[in-house]
Amino acid sequence: MALENNLLGLVHCTQFPGPGNTNSVLRGEGRRDYVINTLQWIINDADFASVEITRIKSPSVRREVERLFTQAREADQLQEIVYSAQPVQLINEDDIVLPSDICSLDEHERAKAVRRLKDCIDEAYDYGCDKFAFYSGKDPAIMAAAAGEQADAMRGEALAQLRRSVHELCQYLFEQATLGGKPPMQPLLEVFDYRVNPVGTMAFKEALLGPAARAEQFVESIRNYYGHKQFALMIDTSHLLISGEGPQTLKALSPYLGHIHIANTVLNRNAPDAKQRYGDLHPAFNAPESELTADVLAGYLKALVECNYKGTIAFEIKPIGSEVPEDVATAAKAFYFACRNRIDVNYSLVTNYIYQTRRFFTDDLWDKLSELRVTQPNLIKERMMQRSQREKLTPDGKLIILAADHPARMVANVGDDAVAMGNRFEYLGRCARVMMASSVDGIMGTADVIEDLVLLDYLFQQKSGKNFLDNRVLIACMNRGGLAGARYEMYDRVTAYRDVKKIKELKLDGAKLLLRLAVPDPYDRYCIQTMEECSRGIEACNEYNLPVFLEPLPVRQIDGKYQLILEADDLIRVIGVAAGLSHSSANLWMKIPYVDNYHRVALAFSGPILMLGGESAGSPVGVIEQFVRGMGEGLNVRGALVGRNVLFPGDDDPAAVAEAICELVHKGVSANNAVKLIAKIRGRDMDLLPRE
Template identity: 40%
Template structure:
């Protein structure tokens, strides 16, 4: 299972907020029995290798929790976010980014006290937030205050590390929304959108040389974070009235675009991303849990569905993320902490076993032989020679769609070009002639949940069926079930030949498509209205006859009509 080497942790103070789901744990005032029982529940669950704790005000109870956790072997992370958000001292909500120097120092001192507790716990990281956004007019000044505060925290942390004879704890800034809600249902923090967080992180890492600093990204904040950019476009405008109207064309106007974040931002965060949270939010203003509520994934009004989590997990996998993944969810009303956690585990595991997530690449550059190794290619060849019936059985037994499309749209991969002597890619004239590379890339695309199927010739489709068999043999999900498999029919119009426009049915016939349990057929018709139009007319007749036979079988057929031209006979046709 992907991300199996990452430490999966629980944000303890959210999953177990206190008796009857009060916030006593967040306040640092938990009942002893409740605290110790909840720690034991997490420690006894082999799914979790880490735990995220916060302050415990009672020194004796804190020591008891520390002693217990020290014997579990769990990785401990400390979160100071509740200390800052509850703000019992009534400091400036801007916290460590306050432009009031006295308020800023008070907030830093508060975090220093929490940092001392983190070292007592033996935590490997210390998470905190930036403080409330003070508005665009002072935002840049506030960022400077934030950076100064983090530098001071780092200096203090290094002094504590010497005292505890260990490496400095990792300092982690959690990114929150910047939504100013009068009812306090959002955090409205300075940091904030991804690209602003990156700039802060870059300065702290590079200019102030604090390598132990990093960022925490929470899935539940993804739809709450907004990025703004200016888009320019050309418009035509009219000035004046009646007979005096003057039209001015191609006037450049600017408009501000606001967009919620998406998993792609993780790629930009990669150099600084050291921790992620898996959580849920509610986007319906009429819902009682509206906002950054970290509701259970079972909550009907939750914004995060399995597909959203799968996209997030896929992005982490593709960027090679190795850091901790914390479950930050909380029970409400009569919900129990354990059922909420159990559902979160099932939800997360469901997301990371989606077909396109499992078969996703492990880096940004696709390495075919890592995804489809040579031993698999040799196994394919062996089956092709000794057990060719497997391909036919796979095709006949695969699960087909009930209908071609649910929404009227289809994305199909065309993998029939080599059969027509088209093998070049950019400056490599035979790139598609490398069978292992070609098949590996076709399988990778088909494994995507955003691709509906493939159009290909018999050789490709049969080999895909064998590879599908190998996947299932290895205990993985097949990639052909529920996909459209369309047989390419006319491939005799070999590229560069005299008779290229005469494209007869040399691949699948309608009878073959019916026999092999395919979902339909594909025909290519290129029209040359010049010297070789006679060949195009013959192809038109071949296509018409094939379509009639496909109709007789009740099978759909895709016709690709392309008008083509070429300036000289020694040049290729252009559409």
């Protein structure tokens, strides 16, 4: 599960704000029994390993809390304690300092605010805290209703004051740790929202920090100019939502993330209980009109996975009215775990990984391959005749086959790149990567692709003494005459491997035929002619006891182009036609794309079916989920034939994606475990091919 090694925490002072959900704990005035019992509840919950507390005014209660934390650490029930000074700053009891707090333009006010936080630091060290969190204070420019150059000048001065304050606090943290013989706490500046409150409301914090770009520049200055390398940011999802900042903000701030709050917000002033939920009030995750939906949270969590975030993730929730804090926390965990376990969250390209074919298949190897084509053309047949074949097509009754026949029918596009598969260096390199670094059963292709792999297998054996084509299934593609975009595209003649006898002689293990039916259509007579070609091909394969893989597809013309119809009823009709071709279907395998209601499709043919993955979507998540579903839709669904969706899976490693699909087909792993496997093996064995 994604983020399963990150500490999970709870903000005590908001989760348990006081009896009846009043604010006594936030004010530091919580009754002894309430404070101790609620902290104990967090400690006893095995999922929470981190707790955030704020000021406690009573010395006797503080001492009990200290003892409680010591016992919890000794019992390994608590791994982290965070002191949150933000409630002290925001409540600003008796208006001790200006709301601009430690970024105040008034030096006297700034110094008072720093002194108050130093008192909090002393208390935090008494608890044995690991982190100390605070916030910037209100933006003086917003407070003064300044605009334009005046606002820019005020913010510039306020940022200078804030830098000075943070430097003093970091110094004090280190000094006090040294005096007490304790590890220094990590300073965390929480980034709040900077949204201006509507007249007559106090829903938003109007903080100086503030926008992500401003926070990024600020933390850089503290680390690089002052040398406080441990200084980091605390990011709260509710503040991101209020400020309109999405997952990309987390990625941009990834080098500076020290602590994450998962929190909700309601931004509809007419929502139920809006007085207690609107704005920066951290309502329960299931509150009406919530901005933190499952999809939104999944987006933030995916960003954290992709930036390899290792820190704490804590819930900040404030129950209202008759809501039971313990129930709210339990529901929050369930919501978070469900989002964390989503396949789109678990599939992530960590640290901006990009697969590069040249790191696997080098230019020197390409040159050697080209040289062999010129100097030893007969080597291809020799190697094919020497190749060891499987005794059985499929030892376990299942198959994963790589498809590499698209370019021969003038289909070379991948996504927006119209000729991606036309680059033979790239295409062959990716095919070789899948064949060598995954356990796919074999490959289906035209002669040129298969022969390139045969020569590559020879070069590999020359260097390593091993080969990768023995006991793999090699399937010959026969009809490629239906050129994409041609007027008579539906007449798909046998133009590739034309002679089944030759297929058998070359020790290939089967043949593939494509049958597209556009009925009714002005050119549907060509579909019937292709049916005859396919029927003859199946008959010839039967003569030599070769399995034939038939791909029957319903298509229709849209804007002059034939497009696949991905509907169960249409697939069922064309399967019925395909199954009736030739004098026997004994050796027939069907290749059928996955669609909704696939169980109905599977019932259209009693023989084995391989699912098709379709075009590349830039991410393998969708096709993995489809294949998991499809494998459960009928015992005759026996695997998949994969092409562009595996060879070009966005920036990912084709071999890792192929291996994940092998695992789900041959071993029945779940979609989540399949994407975890991708992350685990991505980029492995990049040096398999010989190098000079």
